[in-house]
Amino acid sequence: MTTLNINQIHLVGRLGKDPEIKWFDSGKVLAKITLAVKRPSNTDKTPNWFDLELWGKTAEIASEYTSKGSLIAIEGELKFDEWLDKDTNQQRSKPVVKVNRLELLASSNNMDSQSDTTDDEDDF
Template identity: 30%
Template structure:
């Protein structure tokens, strides 16, 4: 059995970061993905796909993704359901992303490409990222190394 999805599209609004009662980060956003064909009128239709990202990747997405950014992601489709206030069963289909790639540095710039997978930091973090490539060595104490 396989449940795998790969999408490339643009965010319809800034991601929403929340935390569960247990303190686990979760981010939600919607990805607008064009269909690969045109209607008889010559227009492309677009699907608006809800995406959920968990833990550290959720925080990274919330910090660096913005409305309109071209983004690629890998994940799985999940269908969940609940009863609304009127007692009706509501079904929700969403993509649970486990790998997100930032495909452009900013909305105006055309610097496309990627720099990582699930811990991708994007190209636009500037001075907020202590790991940005400014040509200087990074001082990491031996106690912080995992090996």
């Protein structure tokens, strides 16, 4: 029996803050975004928060056309960032969604434009 491994995430939510953009000497660009997603089953109305990572043209579009409060849809894959905590000297990790596809649904400024982008950047 063959095991099928699928790592695919679809989310719709609003940006918690403006995208953080980083340009690398290689010319590649990275955008980091936090996304608030409400779940119908969540009775206390507290959103779930997701850290998103966007690369290349997708990052540029997010930087130019989104801001805190923008409504977006994304398709991506889950990865884990790992680091050594400087204070405790313990290994730490957190889940991050690497966005492969971004759709602009609305913005906090009621922007009516839509964009459907994909990006194949893996690393810097």
